[in-house]
Amino acid sequence: MQWLKVLACQAAALVLTASLNRYWPQPLGWLLLIQAGAAGVFSRLLRQPKWWLPIHLVFLPALVLATTLQLSPVWYLAGFLVMLLVFWGTFRGDVPLFLSSPAVALALADIAKTEGAKTCVEIGAGVGSVALPLARQCPKLRIAAWERAPLPWLLARWRCRHQSNVAVQRLNLWQQSVAEYDLGYAFLSPAVMIQIGGKVRAEMRPGSLFVSSSFPIPDWPPETVVELSDPRRTRLYCYRLPELGGPGGVK
Known part of the structure; x- marks a missing residue:
């Protein structure tokens, strides 16, 4: 469309x-x-x-x-193929490649340590700009880094090849479950935040935490908002999944 x-x-x-x-x-x-x-x-x-x-x-x-x-037509073909590999699925409405800053990875590592998280999923891992430093900061944290676009996935997989606690997977996030993870992270787009919020609330376990970089989830007040001092002045919106038997909002 x-x-x-x-x-x-x-x-x-x-x-x-x-x-x-x-x-x-x-x-x-x-x-x-x-x-x-x-x-x-x-x-x-x-x-x-x-x-x-x-x-x-x-x-x-x-x-x-x-x-x-x-220029030779070969260069145009090469440019088209590179763009296709980087922005795979974008023309069907998928989210384009956004890269998180180093400050985001450090903040997420602090959150993981505070939470005592054992498993983490990054939805839209890009080239591994979060997964790699997070794995180094939290060697006991088991990380699943999901990326759909072929070229960023290859780069992330190569960069994380020495990190045994990271699994870089080429997956469509809408066809996967986030139920098994204590901590979730995404830097996506305002266009998909309603769907992401619905998926997270339907699948993640009670008490788990989902962190969205820059874009809040509509109609779901975050438990906390972490403001970073990076050039983008990034905000991390942290959403707690309510405990069973608790109120429908944030714990």
Whole structure:
């Protein structure tokens, strides 16, 4: 569905720009800016996730620039394959690659130690920017790092190859269960937080903890919010699964 919206935004912006140029001719540079801006506006009108906005803004200008370089078609094919391997599934609405900062990994290690967690799942592990330092900080913690995109999964698997307490797995998070883990972590997208919240509440054990980086889960007050001093000023939203027989909210 997302790729249809992408095509619709770009096509509508092209038609608008061509119509404008017919009655108000402009240099190529201005036309590219108008088309890019229009595509971005259409993207917001269609309520695409915000991370699509920069893609729309640079798509046509980058394409025009590439045509002026007179590169071999092999380079275009290689670039396409790399993007496909990195952003696998994005056009079907999956979450793009977001990398967590080192401060997040350190904070998560402190949380794991405080919780006395024995098992942890990272949903959307990327290139292992959290799994690897977390495994080093908590050698007794058994970590499952899930990543769907082929290239980030390969990089994460290679980086974590010497960490016996990490299992880097190429999995679709929606087809897996998080029931066996004491601690969960994700840095995903606002677009999927409602679904993530439902999955976590339905599957994780009472008393376990789920940590979401940057994006809160709607309609679920976090037990705590950890504010970091990294360049992004990251916030970690910590959600406690209620004990059996307790109230439906946070313990």
